[in-house]
């Protein structure tokens with residue numbers, strides 16, 4: 001680092017490393033031969049139309065067509081919704097609006113999505129932890145001990161990377177416990193794979209919940225960078241104070257509106273059910289291997305499993321052009337790998353490479 005950078009760089013930033021996103025870990029591997037099953041993206045690339053007529057103008061901060069369509073889809077009022085650059089920006093806006101740097105903290109429940117802690121750290125906001133129990137249920141008693149110590153409680157349901165959804169009664173207990181002291185942020189990035197468990201229809205009953213949504217997963221638009229925060233109007237109005245003036249580029253607004261149209265939603269439903277079918281096939285096939293233990297649940301578009309020789313399997317798959325994600329560094333997930341459900345052809349190839357791996361492994365052991 002140059003002397004000037006060392007002199008000026010914020011203390012809390014010095015210790016940080018750039019986030020190891022799934023994409024960054026394999027950057028440069030972007031040729032068409034690769035099968036990308038590492039970032040919980042959709043395998044389907046849907047076509048969209050773009051109208052360049054308004055590209056000379058700044059876009060609306062909150063494009064009305066997108067806000068109206070998503071409010072309709074989620075069954076909420078338009079003043080209970082904020083659109084942002086992915087759900088990731090929603091996380092950051094909540095932290096920036098509701099936590100004072102160097103003073104306040106957030107609570108996370110690991111193993112879980114990495115960006116809550118990273119966003120907090122870049123904002124010089126503290127991170128407290130209430131680990132999930134062995135079965136990945138919330139540890140409600142431990143969570144409750146943080147009352148008065150945290151401003152935001154991040155709860156991911158369905159949870160990434162465990163695929164488990166949070167018990168509604170337990171979550172309600174947490175929401176009520178923090179009613180006058182913290183906002184409970186429910187991350188529903190994968191809710192289309194578990195739609196019975198959404199909290200969107202309870203928004204009017206709780207002033208201290210915020211729900212995160214995204215077009216990156218089931219909607220197959222990770223490249224669009226478009227996400228939503230759902231909450232009662234006072235929380236949304238607070239977030240409007242910290243969001244950039246033009247966060248949603250015009251082409252993004254156009255594509256998001258098409259994805260949320262009637263035809264877009266019909267397509268969404270078909271693709272979600274295809275992914276669910278493929279997920280069941282993958283689970284069934286993986287269960288046949290004594291070396292593999294499925295971990296967590298299947299409420300999202302990925303499968304988590306434990307494998308004694310996870311490094312060998314991971315290396316074998318990556319060498320054969322199949323990119324998956326190592327989750328073994330996460331709390332209580334030793335030897336765990338996560339595989340995103342791909343399209344039928346990708347999943348077939350994945351299973352064939354896994355089969356090669358274990359066949360060769362047992363023949364080397366016998367030799």
Ligand SMILES: *Cc1c(COP(=O)(O)O)cnc(C)c1O
Pocket residue numbers: 040085086087088089113156159160187189213214215216222225226227
């Ligand atoms: C992928 C993911 C996000 C990020 O969504 P973007 O809209 O792409 O920023 C947020 N939360 C969880 C749990 C995720 O898995």
